[in-house]
Amino acid sequence: MDVEEALEFVDHLAWTTTGKHLDSLQKAILRGAWENQKYKEIAQHHNRSEKYVKEVGFKLWKLLSVALEDEEVCKANFRAKLENLRFFSNVSLVGNGCVKIGNFSADNIHYPKVSQSESLQEETFNEKTTSSEPKVHLDLADAPEPNLFYNRTSELTTLENWIVGRTRLITILGLSGIGKTALTLQLISQIQHEFDYIIIYRSLRNSPPLQTLQTDLIQFCRGGAPVPAPSVSAPSPEERATTGGLPLLEYLRSHRCLIILDDIQTIFSSQQLAGNYQPGYENYGAFFKQITESSHNSCLILLSWEKPREIATLESENRPCKTLQLNGLGPEAQEIFREKGLAEPEKWSELIDLYRGNPLWLNIVATMIQDLLGGSVSEFLSYDTLFLGDLESLLHQQCDRLTASEQQAMGWLASTPEPADISKIPENLQLSRAELLNVMQSLGRRSLVETVQQNARSHFTIAPVIREYITNKK
Numbered sequence: 001m002d003v004e005e006a007l008e009f010v011d012h013l014a015w016t017t018t019g020k021h022l023d024s025l026q027k028a029i030l031r032g033a034w035e036n037q038k039y040k041e042i043a044q045h046h047n048r049s050e051k052y053v054k055e056v057g058f059k060l061w062k063l064l065s066v067a068l069e070d071e072e073v074c075k076a077n078f079r080a081k082l083e084n085l086r087f088f089s090n091v092s093l094v095g096n097g098c099v100k101i102g103n104f105s106a107d108n109i110h111y112p113k114v115s116q117s118e119s120l121q122e123e124t125f126n127e128k129t130t131s132s133e134p135k136v137h138l139d140l141a142d143a144p145e146p147n148l149f150y151n152r153t154s155e156l157t158t159l160e161n162w163i164v165g166r167t168r169l170i171t172i173l174g175l176s177g178i179g180k181t182a183l184t185l186q187l188i189s190q191i192q193h194e195f196d197y198i199i200i201y202r203s204l205r206n207s208p209p210l211q212t213l214q215t216d217l218i219q220f221c222r223g224g225a226p227v228p229a230p231s232v233s234a235p236s237p238e239e240r241a242t243t244g245g246l247p248l249l250e251y252l253r254s255h256r257c258l259i260i261l262d263d264i265q266t267i268f269s270s271q272q273l274a275g276n277y278q279p280g281y282e283n284y285g286a287f288f289k290q291i292t293e294s295s296h297n298s299c300l301i302l303l304s305w306e307k308p309r310e311i312a313t314l315e316s317e318n319r320p321c322k323t324l325q326l327n328g329l330g331p332e333a334q335e336i337f338r339e340k341g342l343a344e345p346e347k348w349s350e351l352i353d354l355y356r357g358n359p360l361w362l363n364i365v366a367t368m369i370q371d372l373l374g375g376s377v378s379e380f381l382s383y384d385t386l387f388l389g390d391l392e393s394l395l396h397q398q399c400d401r402l403t404a405s406e407q408q409a410m411g412w413l414a415s416t417p418e419p420a421d422i423s424k425i426p427e428n429l430q431l432s433r434a435e436l437l438n439v440m441q442s443l444g445r446r447s448l449v450e451t452v453q454q455n456a457r458s459h460f461t462i463a464p465v466i467r468e469y470i471t472n473k474k
């Protein structure tokens with residue numbers, strides 16, 4: 001391990017345990033410690049007082065001691081500790097920003113450390129924090145590392161207003177790649193101060209049963225202490241009375257927490273209309289409802305391709321529950337092309353429109369244009385058909401979930417160049433009016449159809465990329 005690897009390692013550790021990257025002074029201290037420099041020298045190079053540099057250094061060693069479950073890591077032994085760790089424990093950095101040590105990932109190791117360190121996370125990485133400020137305990141080990149991020153100012157303001165206004169359940173909906181996860185990570189960095197205790201991010205990519213998820217969340221809230229069995233499996237009548245039968249509520253009431261659950265679509269069934277739970281996962285619906293209706297000051301954010309069924313009902317009842325339908329990026333998506341080095345900027349807005357500003361699609365397409373056509377956007381646009389390439393498998397994941405009736409309706413929309421009026425059902429569509437209404441509502445809840453107002457009526461259409469995919473499949 002050289003000094004750059006050591007810095008990268010500590011930076012990942014900092015990110016997974018605190019949600020913040022190392023700042024330039026922290027890096028300078030680590031470099032200095034690696035090269036056996038004195039605090040005085042580091043301070044001179046950085047135009048800071050020696051006392052201040054020592055304080056920041058002390059907090060860094062404390063973070064490392066706790067995070068590595070080692071006895072005191074200090075400036076004098078930092079290099080040796082990291083070199084030994086690499087040698088003996090097979091420390092590696094894994095792609096999603098987690099630190100993996102031997103057979104353990106940061107997921108396993110940092111829960112107890114969070115509680116033991118108490119104030120470590122916020123204090124260590126915020127020079128201005130004073131002891132009177134609240135201590136936020138972050139767990140972002142499950143989250144991807146933030147990447148380049150453009151705009152989304154209005155969405156961030158909306159979400160911040162909802163959170164400040166004590167909305168208890170927020171759902172962010174949108175197609176895969178539209179930027180739900182990236183937006184939420186950005187949001188966390190903006191609204192940490194709103195929460196006095198815990199911010200926790202979990203992906204449901206492995207479809208955990210509700211009980212497993214609750215136990216995991218409670219365990220984090222308890223600072224890693226095991227969850228007492230009766231609280232989860234068989235709450236006593238007294239516990240039911242205070243928690244409303246939902247053990248997690250106890251924690252959501254005692255502190256203002258933010259819990260983010262990503263990839264909610266994994267708990268919904270394929271080949272059923274949007275937002276229907278898989279067998280065994282129906283209790284998630286009751287969980288979302290209870291989080292919204294019970295009194296507490298915490299907030300749950302769901303990120304999903306599909307809207308959960310009960311959310312629409314809760315919204316119609318004016319409960320503290322909101323949905324953000326995330327659309328693509330606007331002109332700022334040009335930054336993606338600039339960054340990829342594409343030619344002909346005057347053609348970029350056409351490309352953004354065709355790919356509906358979906359940053360993942362735009363990244364894929366820009367890479368393709370760069371690799372295959374030397375960056376020529378006009379050549380790409382001159383082709384008769386829209387080239388899908390790697391987008392095909394992404395679209396397959398979403399469209400494969402549709403019911404037979406939804407597929408029929410998508411086929412109809414794909415073959416209709418103008419936005420369609422659903423009051424005029426074509427004969428070849430074997431759907432009753434009621435069925436068609438249900439299907440269009442469901443496709444809307446999957447973000448697969450777009451609504452256009454014409455003559456004071458809603459007309460429906462689909463994005464060019466999806467049209468191409470559906471047409472190719474026929």
Ligand SMILES: Nc1ncnc2c1ncn2[C@@H]1O[C@H](COP(=O)(O)OP(=O)(O)O)[C@@H](O)[C@H]1O
Pocket residue numbers: 147148149150151152174175176177178179180181182183329359360363
């Ligand atoms: N506002 C943005 N600016 C630049 N890139 C973005 C933005 N939002 C998302 N991306 C990029 O697009 C890709 C997909 O974003 P992601 O948040 O994972 O989408 P989703 O969670 O909706 O599937 C990622 O590579 C991400 O870095």
Ligand SMILES: [Mg+2]
Pocket residue numbers: 180181182262263303
């Ligand atoms: Mg995501």
